[in-house]
Amino acid sequence: MAITNIKNLKEFSTANERFEGAHLLCPGCAHSMIVRELMNATDDNLVIASNTGCLEVSTAVYPYTSWDTSWIHIGFENAATAASCAESMYKARKRKGTLPDPDAPVKFVAFGGDGSTYDIGFQWLSGAMERGHDFTYICLDNENYANTGGQRSSSTPIGAHTSTAQAGSESYGKTQRKKDMVAIMAAHGAPYVAQLSPNKWKIMAKGFQKALETEGPCFINTVSPCTTEWKFDPKDTIHLADLATDTLMFPVYEIINGTELNILYRPKNVIPVEEYLAAQGRYKHLFKPENKHVIERIQKDIDAKWEYLQRREEARV
Amino acid sequence: MSRGVLATEKRGVRELGAEEKVGWDAVPQGVVLNSFDNILKENVSHVKPEDRDYSDFNSYTATVASWRVIKPVYNRDICIDCQNCWVWCPDTSIISRDKQMLGIDYDHCKGCGVCVEVCPTNPKSLLMFGEAQELEDALAMWPEKKKKAK
Numbered sequence: 256m257a258i259t260n261i262k263n264l265k266e267f268s269t270a271n272e273r274f275e276g277a278h279l280l281c282p283g284c285a286h287s288m289i290v291r292e293l294m295n296a297t298d299d300n301l302v303i304a305s306n307t308g309c310l311e312v313s314t315a316v317y318p319y320t321s322w323d324t325s326w327i328h329i330g331f332e333n334a335a336t337a338a339s340c341a342e343s344m345y346k347a348r349k350r351k352g353t354l355p356d357p358d359a360p361v362k363f364v365a366f367g368g369d370g371s372t373y374d375i376g377f378q379w380l381s382g383a384m385e386r387g388h389d390f391t392y393i394c395l396d397n398e399n400y401a402n403t404g405g406q407r408s409s410s411t412p413i414g415a416h417t418s419t420a421q422a423g424s425e426s427y428g429k430t431q432r433k434k435d436m437v438a439i440m441a442a443h444g445a446p447y448v449a450q451l452s453p454n455k456w457k458i459m460a461k462g463f464q465k466a467l468e469t470e471g472p473c474f475i476n477t478v479s480p481c482t483t484e485w486k487f488d489p490k491d492t493i494h495l496a497d498l499a500t501d502t503l504m505f506p507v508y509e510i511i512n513g514t515e516l517n518i519l520y521r522p523k524n525v526i527p528v529e530e531y532l533a534a535q536g537r538y539k540h541l542f543k544p545e546n547k548h549v550i551e552r553i554q555k556d557i558d559a560k561w562e563y564l565q566r567r568e569e570a571r572v
Numbered sequence: 573m574s575r576g577v578l579a580t581e582k583r584g585v586r587e588l589g590a591e592e593k594v595g596w597d598a599v600p601q602g603v604v605l606n607s608f609d610n611i612l613k614e615n616v617s618h619v620k621p622e623d624r625d626y627s628d629f630n631s632y633t634a635t636v637a638s639w640r641v642i643k644p645v646y647n648r649d650i651c652i653d654c655q656n657c658w659v660w661c662p663d664t665s666i667i668s669r670d671k672q673m674l675g676i677d678y679d680h681c682k683g684c685g686v687c688v689e690v691c692p693t694n695p696k697s698l699l700m701f702g703e704a705q706e707l708e709d710a711l712a713m714w715p716e717k718k719k720k721a722k
């Protein structure tokens with residue numbers, strides 16, 4: 256495993272990019288920031304599978320590809336399937352001695368959106384984790400089906416307006432809470448599971464390196480602020496990620512072997528969640544007096560989750 | 573610094589959508605698009621972009637400059653080479669070599685403004701201007717250092 260020096264940002268910036276411009280993601284999209292932080296963290300050969308979603312359709316608009324690595328485009332459910340099967344074939348060919356360059360370091364990576372990870376590709380992902388392939392699955396979690404116009408997913412948080420869970424006189428947006436995918440993946444007994452955020456580039460790059468180094472199936476949920484569906488100015492993507500980690504709406508942590516939980520980032524000053532919500536158009540309606548209870552509920556949930564994570568970290572179980 | 577790093581021969585030479593269209597029925601099943609013209613013998617992460625043999629299929633050869641209405645302008649005099657702009661640019665459009673920020677790739681920059689927001693210097697070393705603004709004039713009107721509000 257060859258990893259890039261990420262001691263500081265200057266060292267990191269000497270990495271030779273393998274993700275090219277003139278893809279069609281929106282200006283300020285966090286998907287590509289996350290992809291760059293991953294790909295620049297290693298110089299191993301990568302075999303990447305992406306399923307349908309903003310990242311896939313925007314980086315492979317025929318006749319173009321934005322990928323300087325092996326990259327497989329596959330249907331909406333199947334990023335985990337494609338990556339895990341490529342890994343199996345690689346192992347089989349290695350065993351049979353039919354690889355042209357058997358000693359070249361290769362890592363297998365899958366990218367999926369939250370729609371595909373939390374909902375539509377859920378059973379395929381679960382299967383690949385259970386089979387124990389040596390690959391890393393990365394969810395680009397923008398909490399909605401962005402590529403098809405912002406429908407709700409099981410990752411959409413309570414209170415958010417989406418095109419299929421609309422806020423109005425009868426509703427405050429989505430009424431159900433976000434699914435805890437990190438816990439579900441840890442419950443598969445995966446050797447490495449984490450939730451990371453692009454504003455914390457070093458923790459992110461380190462987490463990716465750990466996942467690639469770890470043998471077996473790894474899962475990383477990454478926060479991907481979406482300027483179009485969260486409704487904020489494209490220049491503010493990193494500001495939004497800062498608010499996400501510092502309000503603890505998205506705590507940054509890892510779970511090793513399903514039990515050993517480590518908090519990777521503790522905000523010096525925890526910010527009240529109002530600030531995060533107020534920065535996005537999708538939560539605008541929550542500031543009406545009749546919806547105040549939803550904000551209180553969100554804050555309560557955040558506090559409880561943080562307490563839970565800290566206790567788990569302490570207990571080492 | 574050679575011009576070859578800031579703008580290579582292959583980069584951004586085609587407007588997206590202007591390329592010759594091929595119908596779906598003319599494309600062989602299971603088609604593979606090669607990112608490079610000659611299969612690189614070396615691991616691509618060990619080859620600098622200016623030394624790569626990008627194929628016409630690589631989006632590196634296309635431009636999205638027409639998406640921009642505003643553009644970032646870079647002022648070398650103030651820059652501390654922290655690389656914040658490099659790590660967070662979503663369009664691989666900050667060109668850094670040997671730990672130094674060299675400039676902006678205007679073929680691939682979409683004018684999102686993220687680089688300006690994350691630039692820590694005072695005044696900023698990157699600022700947004702109208703797309704039509706001449707770079708020299710933009711540099712001439714750079715603001716003074718801001719005093720910290722007490």
Ligand SMILES: Cc1ncc(C[n+]2csc(CCOP(=O)(O)OP(=O)(O)O)c2C)c(N)n1
Nearest residue numbers: 307308309331368369370371399400401402
């Ligand atoms: C089986 C199937 N159902 C629906 C679609 C249509 N579709 C394409 S992309 C997409 C949304 C993707 O959402 P997500 O996975 O969250 O990725 P994002 O675009 O948000 O990054 C949908 C519904 C499809 N391509 N295949």
Ligand code: SF4
Nearest residue numbers: 281284309481482483
């Ligand atoms: S809709 Fe959101 S996730 Fe999709 S490209 Fe735009 S900003 Fe990125």
Ligand code: SF4
Nearest residue numbers: 661681682684685687
């Ligand atoms: S404006 Fe956006 S795309 Fe252009 S260089 Fe800055 S961060 Fe990159």
Ligand code: SF4
Nearest residue numbers: 651652654655657691
């Ligand atoms: S963020 Fe500003 S100071 Fe840092 S390298 Fe970029 S231009 Fe220079």
Ligand SMILES: [Mg+2]
Nearest residue numbers: 368369399401
């Ligand atoms: Mg999504």
